[in-house]
Amino acid sequence: MTVPERRVRGTHARRRFDLRATTVTFGLAAIVLILVGWVVRMAFDVAERRPAWVLVLVLGAATACLLRLRARKRNSAARAALRPTDALAVATATTLDELEDGQAARGAEHPRGEETTLVVPTRYEELSPDEFEEAIAGLCRRDGCTEVEVVGGAGDLGADVLAVAPDGRLVVIQCKRYSDDNKVGSQDLQRFGGTCFTVHEADVAVLVTSTDFTAPAVEYAERSGILCVDGERLRDWCEGTGPAPWELLPSEEDGTEPADRALW
Template sequence: MINETALLESPTLRGSVLDRTDVLDKVKALSLLPDGMHVTTAMVASYFDVGLEAIKSLVKDHRTELEASGYRLLTGEELRSFKNLSGIQSRTRSLALFPRRAVLNIAMLLRDSEVARQVRVYLLDTEYLARTQPVENPAPMDAASLDARIDQRITHVLGTTVVPMFNALIETSSEHRRELIALRAGIQRIEKRLRQHHARLQRLESPRENRPFAGVMAAMDAMIGREFEEHVAELLRRDGCTDVIVQGGGRDRGIDITALTADGRRLVVQCKRFAPHLSITSPEVQKFLGAAKVLHDSEVALFVATCAFTRDALNIARESGITAVHRGLLEEWSGGTPLSALE
């Protein structure tokens, strides 16, 4: 497994993981310029909570490496062209631009930044899992998660390029003005929905104070279904449960794990490893309720998910005595906090 020291010291290792820029958004939202692709030196410094000089010093010491990852300094005609295309208003004679790969490269070089350290921890966790897990056919939820990660970039393009283009066409066209206005309205609705989608994903993934430890949810997001069930089973054993059995297969009758709590109560668990931007809905909780109470006559029922629950789903769980272990609660449980339902 690659360790943090090796990552800080080896340009070769850093270069081998530069494509994993998604880890930046796992730790903190990275604001982009209107072109949806680059950030400035000041924006990089703000992301890592360090001063401008810290970033400038890194660029000076590692310029060749950073240029290989996409860093460039615009001047002259190239700078004027970029300002015109992106709409940036600036009187500077030069402008340093960092694509996401270069920002990730900075994270692997910057020692005195807690944000950079969290990025490295998350990166190392995901890279280790990618290297050690068997190849699996990606589930539809993984594809949806990947789509969500580019929502912000698409929104930037729609808001700064496509909509202004329609504005210009509407101003100069009389024959098709009504159709153009309708098209613009449709694009603006899409832009709004993408912003809402991205904001929801950011709320689910944003760092919070006193998180048990960085990377725990990245590890679970990388698991396949059976591995996630085994992970939950280990948490149950850690908290004193006995006779823990992972059912698995197509004959589980709606239950993934059965066990006895430390004080002897019958326990059943449903495990759902969904993408973080999805939600457990009320029909799924109702289905589990029938299996837990009717088929298994359980005294304790846990619905464990790597995502959130809808309000209706939470209400049904609360009214029926099911413990909804949502993403935040799952992270705390995995980090060592006992689950109150098992006490």
Template sequence: MATSGRRPRIGRQYAFSLRNLSVCFGLIAIVVFGVGVTVRAAGGATGAQPAAAVAVGLLTLLAAVVMRHRRTAPASPEEDSLGAADFEAMTASEFEQAVADLCERDGCRVSRVEGGAGDLGADVLATAPDGQRIVIQCKRYDSTHRVGSQDVQRFGGTCFAVHDAQIAAVVTTSEFTKPAAEYATQCGILCIDGQELATWASTGPAPWTE
């Protein structure tokens, strides 16, 4: 069962990164190059010109190496966005919390994150920025396990009558069967599959605002 306790966010963390280091080296190289050109143009001391040229060459080479490494190195976890998160690798409770985090990111106020046998179909309860009550059921399935019509029907039996949902959604890492999608459409339940979840996580906005 998931709890409402907070865990580290999956989103972007603004910490020291190779990107910042490479930008700094690039700026230093540009500045030193400009100084070297100025010294040469001004006809500085005989010993200063070779020294400036060597310094420019070394820093330019270092900046080039760093920039090349930046282009080829894989993105660090800190530089990854939520869209690159491996939702399938999460536990059920972690997935519920991740969905709640997405809701909060998009301006919703989450009042409960509590999956399990006693949740009556509501894994995440939240309030949208416009005041509508959101009820979400989370299905962390692998790609071979699709959400069936029985899953959606059970949720449909409680999301409106028990939880007073104004926005009801089933979010999965997998896909929905055709009968499940048809039933959801008839009942006004949003079906958010793995591809739509990735889009929501990486770019937003929340699916119910579209």
């Protein structure tokens, strides 16, 4: 009969006692204790002799600790703020994309170069002065003027509408929305003539009214080079059966003389 062999568990080898290592360890520990005691004693001596220095050192150490804690808090706050900042950036980008898509859609519905429809009022006399100025500015835009601006109001110095004609000339227009029994007189033309060329440096000066002009007003306009547009010719201009005012006053490059520089 064969007897099974028992395995003998290996025993851990005991670590031998090293006298040299133990001596070195205790020696270093003693040196450290001596140094610590010497530093503490020196600190007490300095505290007795120079208490102000101790206070400064303590305050400096406390300040350094506070600054370190604050820096940690700022870093944590900055990390926490990154999340809402990223979300805001994403939302802004999404909004900009939507706006661009909306502008593209509107551009597709109303492509450039398409003529705008101008609502023609049945009677200019029924408009308010501000509405009358806006209507004249709309006619300028319709007929190809750029940089059209309504500037009428206090301190306008006689100019109600400013525009740049298709040929590049500056058009200065004064608007007079009067009732049927009121005509534009020579005083109105004189006030406008005193500023349209010297102050506004107009290439084409136009006075537009919803009614008519007096004879002295037309005479002054002929002498000063102001174009007068009465109610009848305003309706022709609006309906497209008559020319725009700046078309009656040729530019210097044309080399032709206008047939009538005043009332047309």
